[in-house]
Amino acid sequence: MIELDNRNALSAEFTELAEFILQTAQAKGASSAEVGLDKGTGLSVEVRMGAVDKLQYHRDQGASITVYFGHKSGNASSSDLSRRSLEDAVEAACRIARYTSEDEFNGLAAAELMAQDIPDLDLYHPWDLNAEQAIELALQAENTARDYDARIVNSDGASVDSYAGLGVYANSHGFSGVISNTHHSLSCAVVGKENDSMQRDYWYTLSCMPDGLEQAHHIGQRAAERTVRRLHGRSMSTREVPVLYVPELARGLVGHLVSALSGSAQYRKASFLLDAVGQPVFPDYVQLREEPHLPRTLGSRAYDAEGVATKARDVIRDGQVQGYFLGSYSARKLGLATTANAGGCSNLLLQDSGLDFDAMLQALGTGVLVTELIGSGINMITGDYSRGAAGFWVENGEIQYPLEEITVAGNLKDMFMGIRAIGNDIDQRGRVQTGSILIDRMTVAGE
Amino acid sequence: MMQESTLDYARHALLAPGGVTESDLDKVFAQLLTRDTTLADLYFQSARYESWGLEEGIIKNGSYRIEQGVGVRTVCGEQTGFAYSDEITTSALLESARAARAISRSGETGAVQAWQAQAASRYLYGMDDPLASLSEQDKIDLLKRIDSQARAASPYVQQVMANLVAVHETILIVDEQGRMTADVRPLVRCNVSVIVERNGQTESAMSGGGGRLDLGYFLQDERADFYAQEAVRQALVNLEAEAAPAGNMKVVLGSGWPGVLLHEAIGHGLEGDFNRKGTSAFSGRIGEQVAAKGITVVDDGTLEQRRGSLTVDDEGTETQCTTLIEDGVLKGYMMDRQNAALTNTQSTGNGRRQSYAHLPMPRMTNTYMEAGNYDPEEIIASVDKGVYAVNFSGGQVDITSGKFVFSASEAYMIEDGKLTHPIKNATLIGNGPDVLTKVSMVGNDPELDGGIGVCGKEGQSVPVGVGQPTLRVDGLTVGGTSAG
Numbered sequence: 001m002i003e004l005d006n007r008n009a010l011s012a013e014f015t016e017l018a019e020f021i022l023q024t025a026q027a028k029g030a031s032s033a034e035v036g037l038d039k040g041t042g043l044s045v046e047v048r049m050g051a052v053d054k055l056q057y058h059r060d061q062g063a064s065i066t067v068y069f070g071h072k073s074g075n076a077s078s079s080d081l082s083r084r085s086l087e088d089a090v091e092a093a094c095r096i097a098r099y100t101s102e103d104e105f106n107g108l109a110a111a112e113l114m115a116q117d118i119p120d121l122d123l124y125h126p127w128d129l130n131a132e133q134a135i136e137l138a139l140q141a142e143n144t145a146r147d148y149d150a151r152i153v154n155s156d157g158a159s160v161d162s163y164a165g166l167g168v169y170a171n172s173h174g175f176s177g178v179i180s181n182t183h184h185s186l187s188c189a190v191v192g193k194e195n196d197s198m199q200r201d202y203w204y205t206l207s208c209m210p211d212g213l214e215q216a217h218h219i220g221q222r223a224a225e226r227t228v229r230r231l232h233g234r235s236m237s238t239r240e241v242p243v244l245y246v247p248e249l250a251r252g253l254v255g256h257l258v259s260a261l262s263g264s265a266q267y268r269k270a271s272f273l274l275d276a277v278g279q280p281v282f283p284d285y286v287q288l289r290e291e292p293h294l295p296r297t298l299g300s301r302a303y304d305a306e307g308v309a310t311k312a313r314d315v316i317r318d319g320q321v322q323g324y325f326l327g328s329y330s331a332r333k334l335g336l337a338t339t340a341n342a343g344g345c346s347n348l349l350l351q352d353s354g355l356d357f358d359a360m361l362q363a364l365g366t367g368v369l370v371t372e373l374i375g376s377g378i379n380m381i382t383g384d385y386s387r388g389a390a391g392f393w394v395e396n397g398e399i400q401y402p403l404e405e406i407t408v409a410g411n412l413k414d415m416f417m418g419i420r421a422i423g424n425d426i427d428q429r430g431r432v433q434t435g436s437i438l439i440d441r442m443t444v445a446g447e
Numbered sequence: 448m449m450q451e452s453t454l455d456y457a458r459h460a461l462l463a464p465g466g467v468t469e470s471d472l473d474k475v476f477a478q479l480l481t482r483d484t485t486l487a488d489l490y491f492q493s494a495r496y497e498s499w500g501l502e503e504g505i506i507k508n509g510s511y512r513i514e515q516g517v518g519v520r521t522v523c524g525e526q527t528g529f530a531y532s533d534e535i536t537t538s539a540l541l542e543s544a545r546a547a548r549a550i551s552r553s554g555e556t557g558a559v560q561a562w563q564a565q566a567a568s569r570y571l572y573g574m575d576d577p578l579a580s581l582s583e584q585d586k587i588d589l590l591k592r593i594d595s596q597a598r599a600a601s602p603y604v605q606q607v608m609a610n611l612v613a614v615h616e617t618i619l620i621v622d623e624q625g626r627m628t629a630d631v632r633p634l635v636r637c638n639v640s641v642i643v644e645r646n647g648q649t650e651s652a653m654s655g656g657g658g659r660l661d662l663g664y665f666l667q668d669e670r671a672d673f674y675a676q677e678a679v680r681q682a683l684v685n686l687e688a689e690a691a692p693a694g695n696m697k698v699v700l701g702s703g704w705p706g707v708l709l710h711e712a713i714g715h716g717l718e719g720d721f722n723r724k725g726t727s728a729f730s731g732r733i734g735e736q737v738a739a740k741g742i743t744v745v746d747d748g749t750l751e752q753r754r755g756s757l758t759v760d761d762e763g764t765e766t767q768c769t770t771l772i773e774d775g776v777l778k779g780y781m782m783d784r785q786n787a788a789l790t791n792t793q794s795t796g797n798g799r800r801q802s803y804a805h806l807p808m809p810r811m812t813n814t815y816m817e818a819g820n821y822d823p824e825e826i827i828a829s830v831d832k833g834v835y836a837v838n839f840s841g842g843q844v845d846i847t848s849g850k851f852v853f854s855a856s857e858a859y860m861i862e863d864g865k866l867t868h869p870i871k872n873a874t875l876i877g878n879g880p881d882v883l884t885k886v887s888m889v890g891n892d893p894e895l896d897g898g899i900g901v902c903g904k905e906g907q908s909v910p911v912g913v914g915q916p917t918l919r920v921d922g923l924t925v926g927g928t929s930a931g
Contacts, residue, residue: 020559032576045506048525048724051525052527053526053527053528054527054528054529054806055526055528055547055549055550056527056528056529056530056806057529057530057531057543057546057547058531058804059530059531059532059533060533060804061533062784066866071561072506073509073510074510074511075508075509075510075511076510076511076512076513077510077511077512077513077535078513078514079513079514079515079516079692080511080513080515080533080534088513089511089513092511093582094513095511096509096510096511098583099506099509099583099584099587099891100505100506100508101498101506101507101511102505103505103507106507111818129551152791154724154725154726156724156847157727159561189639189723191726191847198847198848199847199848199849200726200846230848235924236929238693238694238695239930240930254509256742268502268606268608268653269605269606269642269644269649270606270642270649312610331697368749372663372845372846374843374844374850374851374852375841375852375853375854375876376840376841376843376854377840377852377854377873377874377926378870379651379871381642381650382649382650382871384750384871384872386691386854386872386873386874386926386927386928387554387852387874387875388843388850388852388876388924388926390845390848391849399747400760403907404848404850405850405876405877405878405924406876406924406927407693407852407873407874407875407876407924407925407926409691409693409873409874409926409927409928410928417469418840443578443926443927443928443929443930444693445693445694445695445924445925445926445927446694446695446924447695
C-alpha cells in the first residue's frame with residue numbers, strides 16, 4: 001500500500017510545525033507570515049519489453065515560508081524539516097525581506113476570506129498495491145499493446161504510479177488547513193514500424209482513486225491503436241482548413257484561455273484578452289464553469305494557496321467572460337476581489353454541444369484532425385498561435401490518412417470565436433475537462 | 448591540490464553532518480550489491496538557490512531554497528532500482544538501499560573492495576559560492592540598473608521584468624567500484640523580459656545569459672545593460688512584424704542560440720538510451736551520411752564556465768568532447784554508464800540528473816556545429832525567397848518519428864537576397880534525420896548561446912548550451928498564417 005504512515009499524527013505534527021514557523025517569524029519581527037508544509041510518498045514501476053525496467057520509491061518533503069514586514073516580503077524553502085533548519089529558513093526569508101521593495105499590493109489575502117468550514121472532498125484513496133502487483137498491471141498493459149498488431153515491434157514501456165501526499169497551509173490570520181490527496185496512473189507507450197516508417201504513441205489513465213483508473217489492457221490497446229494508425233504519415237500542401245482538436249489537446253486551448261485571463265497577465269497587460277470581463281470571446285453557446293468542490297476529482301480543493309475559500313462560478317457564460325483567475329495580489333493590483341485562484345485554477349468544465357466524436361468528424365467535414373501538438377509557439381500578448389502537429393486528413397467526415405510534419409497556425413482570438421462545436425467525448429483526466437473542439441479555419445502548413 | 452579540496456569539501460558538507468563514515472558506506476553497499484549488479488551508486492547532493500525578481504521598477508520578490516539528499520541506485524542489466532531520502536544518515540541510506548535492491552532477484556550480497564578518491568584532471572569552474580559573490584544591495588542595484596537601461600532604450604517600454612538567479616551545488620558520487628568523486632558547481636543566470644506598446648499594439652521579448660560563474664559576470668563588459676537593450680530591440684522588431692509565411696521554404700538560421708536546431712533535430716535522437724532501445728529515428732545508423740559533407744557536430748561538456756559544462760557528470764565520469772557527426776557522417780551516441788554497459792561502449796560523460804531525487808540518463812551538455820567557410824552576408828544574399836531566423840523561444844522533438852519543431856521569436860523575410868521585413872513568431876517543423884542533409888551553406892561565424900538554455904526530458908530539467916554558425920537549410924516548413 002502506498003500510504004502516508006500515521007496520517008493523523010503527521011497532520012498534527014505539521015500543524016504544530018506550521019505554528020512554530022509562524023511564531024518564529026513573528027518573533028523575528030514579521031508583521032505576518034504564511035507557510036506550506038508538504039510530504040508525499042510514492043511508488044513508480046516501469047516495465048519494458050516484458051521485463052521490469054525501473055522500480056522507484058519516492059519520498060518528498062518540503063516547507064515554503066513567506067514573511068511580510070508590512071508590504072515587503074521574503075520567501076524561503078527547505079527540504080529539511082528539522083526545527084533548526086526551519087528556523088534558518090525563516091531567518092533567510094527575513095533577510096530577503098530586508099531587500100525587497102515596499103509594494104502596497106503585497107500581503108496575505110484578507111482574513112474574512114479564509115475558508116471557514118472546510119468540506120471533505122474525499123481526495124485521499126491510497127492504493128492497496130505492492131511493487132509486484134504494480135509490475136503485473138504494467139506488464140498487462142504492455143503485453144496487450146505488443147500483441148495488438150504485428151507492426152508493434154518495440155516498446156517505450158508501461159508504467160504504474162501511485163502517490164499519496166499531505167499538505168498543511170497556515171498563515172498568521174490563524175488559518176490552518178490540512179489536505180490529503182492521492183493520485184494514481186497507468187500509462188503505456190509503444191513503437192510501431194513498417195518499412196521506413198517508425199512511430200511511437202501512448203495512452204494513459206489518471207485518477208485520485210484506484211477504482212477510477214481504466215483497465216490496463218484497455219490502456220495497452222489504445223496505445224497500440226494510436227501508434228499503428230500513425231504509420232506512413234505524410235505532410236500536406238499548405239492551405240486554410242477547419243481543424244478538429246481531440247479532447248486531450250482541446251484541454252490546451254482552455255489552458256491558453258486561463259493564462260490569458262490570469263491576474264498576472266492582466267495587470268502586466270501581457271494578454272491578448274485584456275479587460276475582457278463582459279466581452280464576448282466565444283460564440284454565445286460556449287459555457288465554462290469552475291467547479292472546485294467536486295468530490296473525488298483531481299482538481300478539487302476547498303481553499304486556494306492563500307487559504308481563501310473556493311466556490312463554483314461561471315468563467316464564460318453565453319460566450320462572455322465573467323471573471324479572471326485572481327489571487328489576492330493580482331486582485332488588489334486590478335482593484336477586484338480574489339477569485340480564490342492563487343496557485344491556479346481548480347476543475348474547469350466546458351459544456352459540450354451534444355455531438356459525439358463521430359458527429360464532430362462529420363461537422364469537420366473536410367479538414368485536419370489534430371491528434372498531437374509539439375513545441376510552444378504561442379504569443380500570449382498577441383494571441384498568435386503556431387505549433388507543430390500530427391493528425392489525420394479527413395474528407396466528408398471520413399479519416400483518410402495520417403499527417404505529420406505540419407504546423408497549425410492562427411490567432412487564439414479568432415480560434416476562440418471560430419469554435420463551431422464542442423464534443424461530448426469528454427476527457428476527464430485533468431483539471432480541465434472538455435470534449436473535442438472544432439475550429440472553423442486555421443492555416444495548416446506543410447510541404 | 449584543488450582535487451583534494453573538492454572531495455574533502457564535499458565529504459565535509461554532505462557526509463559529516465549526518466555522521467556517515469566509510470564503514471557506514473560499506474554497510475550500505477553490502478545491502479545494495481548483489482551478484483547480478485551491473486552498477487550501483489549513491490549520489491549525495493546539497494544545493495542552495497537564491498533568486499531575486501524585479502517588476503514595475505521594484506524588487507517584488509526574493510526567495511532562497513535549500514535542498515539536500517541522497518539518491519541510491521542499483522542497476523542489474525536493463526533493470527534499475529532507485530530510492531532516495533532527504534535525510535543523509537546511515538539509517539536512511541540503509542532503508543533506501545533495501546528499497547532499491549528489490550530490483551535484483553539474487554539473494555547474495557556483494558561488497559566494495561576499497562574506497563578510492565577520484566580526482567578530475569581539470570576543473571572547469573571555481574568552487575566559490577556565487578550567492579555570496581555580490582552583496583544583496585549590489586544584486587538589487589544590478590536589477591534596478593537593468594530596469595532603467597531598458598526604459599532608457601525606448602519610450603515604448605511598458606514593463607520590465609528581470610530575474611537574477613544563483614545556484615551553488617555540491618555533489619558527491621560513491622559507486623560500486625569504490626570510487627568517490629566530488630564536484631562543486633556554481634550556476635548563475637540573468638533574464639530580462641520586456642513588454643512594449645506603441646499605438647495600441649503590444650509585443651514582448653526576452654534576453655539573458657549566464658554560466659558556471661559568479662554574479663560579477665553580469666557587471667563585466669556591460670553585460671546586464673546589453674541584456675536590457677537586446678530585449679527592447681527584439682520587442683521593437685516584433686512590433687513591426689507582419690504575418691509569417693506558411694509552407695516549405697529556404698531558411699537561414701543565425702549563429703549562436705538558433706543551434707537549438709541541433710539540440711532538437713539530432714541531439715536528443717543521439718542520446719544513448721533511445722538508441723540502446725532502438726526507439727530513435729537515428730537507431731542503428733552509425734557510419735551513415737546524416738548531414739551534408741563538411742558538417743561536424745559535437746557535444747562538448749569541457750568548455751570552461753559554460754552553462755552546459757560539467758567537470759564530471761552525475762555519475763562521476765569526466766566530461767569530454769564527443770563527436771556526434773563528422774564531415775556529415777554519424778559517428779557516435781551520448782552515453783551514461785548503464786547504456787554504455789548495455790551496448791559495450793564507454794560512457795561519454797553524459798550521465799546527468801536533475802537532482803538526487805531523479806535517476807541519471809544520457810543528456811546533452813553543450814551541443815554545437817563547427818564553422819564552415821561562408822560569410823553570413825553571403826549566405827543571406829544567396830537566398831531568393833526565404834526566412835532568416837535569429838532568435839528562438841524553444842523547441843521539441845518526437846524521437847521516434849524524428850519530427851522536430853523550434854519556434855522563432857525574431858525572424859525576417861529574405862527577398863532577392865535582402866532582408867525585407869520582420870515576421871511574426873512562427874514554429875518551424877522538420878525531420879531530424881534528414882534536415883542536416885539539406886544544409887547547403889555553413890557560416891564562418893560559429894558562436895555559442897548566451898547561457899540560458901534548459902533542456903527537459905522525461906520530466907527532468909538540466910542546464911544546457913547550444914551553438915552554431917549561420918546556416919542555410921534548403922527546406923523547412925514554416926508555420927505562419929500567410930499563404931502568399
